[in-house]
Amino acid sequence: MADTLKIASWNINSVRFRINIVEQFLKEEAPDILCLQETKVIDGDFPRAAFEALGYRHNLLHGQRMHHGVAILSKVPVVEDDRLDWQANGEARHVGVRLPNGVRLENVYVPAGGDVPDRTVNPKFGQKLDFVERMTGWSEGLRVPTILVGDFNIAPLECDVWSHKALLDVVSHTPIEVEALGRLQAAHDWVDLGRSFLPAPTRNWTWWSYRAKDWLASDRGRRLDHMWASPEVAKAATEHKVHESCRSWLKPSDHVPIVTEFAF
DNA sequence: ATGGCTGGTAGAACCAGA
Numbered sequence: 579m580a581d582t583l584k585i586a587s588w589n590i591n592s593v594r595f596r597i598n599i600v601e602q603f604l605k606e607e608a609p610d611i612l613c614l615q616e617t618k619v620i621d622g623d624f625p626r627a628a629f630e631a632l633g634y635r636h637n638l639l640h641g642q643r644m645h646h647g648v649a650i651l652s653k654v655p656v657v658e659d660d661r662l663d664w665q666a667n668g669e670a671r672h673v674g675v676r677l678p679n680g681v682r683l684e685n686v687y688v689p690a691g692g693d694v695p696d697r698t699v700n701p702k703f704g705q706k707l708d709f710v711e712r713m714t715g716w717s718e719g720l721r722v723p724t725i726l727v728g729d730f731n732i733a734p735l736e737c738d739v740w741s742h743k744a745l746l747d748v749v750s751h752t753p754i755e756v757e758a759l760g761r762l763q764a765a766h767d768w769v770d771l772g773r774s775f776l777p778a779p780t781r782n783w784t785w786w787s788y789r790a791k792d793w794l795a796s797d798r799g800r801r802l803d804h805m806w807a808s809p810e811v812a813k814a815a816t817e818h819k820v821h822e823s824c825r826s827w828l829k830p831s832d833h834v835p836i837v838t839e840f841a842f
Numbered sequence: 843a844t845g846g847c848t849g850g851t852a853g854a855a856c857c858a859g860a
Contacts, residue, residue, distance in 0.1 A: 591859080592849055616859085618850065644850055645858065690860050702858095731860070748844065750860055787860075788847040798844075802860080832848080832859085 582816070583654070583840045584608070585683065587727040587803060588824075589615040589785075589833035593649070597625050599827045604632050607821070609837060610653050613685035615729045617647035624649065640673040648673045648685050648728070656683070664712040665689070665705055676722075679842050681811055686713070686728040695752040703749060706731070710758045717765035726768065726806040729833065732759045737779035738801035750800060769812035771805045771838050772820070782820045785833045793825055805838045814840045 586609035590596050593614055604612065612634065617624065621639040629637060634651040638659045641647035647670045650656065656675035664672065674684040689706040697704030710732075732755045736742035745751040763770065776782040783799030790796040807815065817839040824834045 595849060616849095690858080692858090693860085744844085748860080785860080787844070789843085789845045791843095791846075796843085800860080 581841055583610050583677070583679075583842060584837060585611045585613070585725065585727065585805070585840070586835050586837045587613040587615075587685070587729075587805060588835035589687070589729040589803060589831060591616050591618070591831045591833070593617040593647075594619055594623070594625055596829060596831060597628050599824065599829065599831075601628060601632065602827070603821070603824060603835060604629075604634070607835070607837060611656075611683065612651045613683070613727050614649045614651070615647075615685070615687040616645075617641050617649050618645060619647060638673050638675055640670045642668075642670040646670050646687060648687050650675055650683065650685055654678055662716070664709045664716070667705075671709075680723070681842075682722050682724040684724060684726045684728075686726065686730070688713075688729060688731045690731050691749045691755070693749065695747060695749050695754065706749075707754065707758055710755075710762055714758075714762045714765045717762060717768070720766050720808070723808045723811045724766075725808075725811055725838075727804065727836075729802055730759065730804045731802050732756065733800040733802055734759050735773070735778050735801075737781075738783070740783075740798040740800070745800075750802060763806070767809050768806040769809055771807055771812060771815050771818050772801065772836065774812065774815070775818035776820070783822075784820060784836060786825055788832050803833055803836050805836055807838075811840070814842050816841045 692702030
């Protein structure tokens with residue numbers, strides 16, 4: 579494989595509806611591998627041809643009807659693909675592969691968690707916490723150098739949201755979620771590449787709500803998308819970018835892509 | 843002004859996202 583490997587992650591909110599901006603991003607950024615979340619399509623209807631035409635011929639899909647769905651689109655050969663179900667409810671929220679150099683790449687879409695941050699009245703919030711806890715157990719057993727990317731749906735630091743105070747009770751930034759994410763990170767000494775390259779409090783939000791009339795004028799962002807790596811893999815990372823400009827593209831996703839380049 | 847919008851699906855005064 580090449581000495582360098584560029585990996586991108588993007589919650590695309592329907593890969594079919596947004597195939598044009600996906601193509602634009604791939605042409606401009608040319609990552610070796612693109613990890614998508616919220617593809618919202620069954621594998622049989624995935625727009626494979628658009629990716630193959632751009633050189634992404636090694637494609638692992640884990641989709642379902644209507645909601646969720648993840649995919650890894652790769653120019654480089656990948657093997658040993660796996661699809662884990664951390665909720666044990668059949669939702670398509672993970673796909674993982676082994677890269678040519680032996681490093682594992684795991685693409686995950688953590689549940690949003692519903693509206694109320696209380697599992698006794700909102701089962702979705704409990705499912706989200708359980709999902710992260712099971713990922714924590716999985717992380718503790720990891721013995722292979724790994725890159726973990728995706729939409730974690732948790733903004734951990736105060737500077738990872740537009741207002742720490744305003745979002746303390748808002749699902750995605752509550753202390754109980756932040757603490758759960760902290761246990762997950764500690765379970766494998768995961769390195770948060772987003773903050774390695776853009777130390778707090780540098781702006782690197784990855785999501786802005788559709789509901790603002792002008793997303794940039796209101797600018798109420800959150801850092802929900804993450805790129806983590808095992809300590810030995812993190813040492814190989816050379817660059818990390820957040821493509822905030824993609825939020826202004828025609829028919830945008832509410833998330834923007836994040837990209838890390840590695841030199842192995 | 844953190845739901846004001848959005849996509850998929852059915853054909854909704856839906857659901858889910860976060």
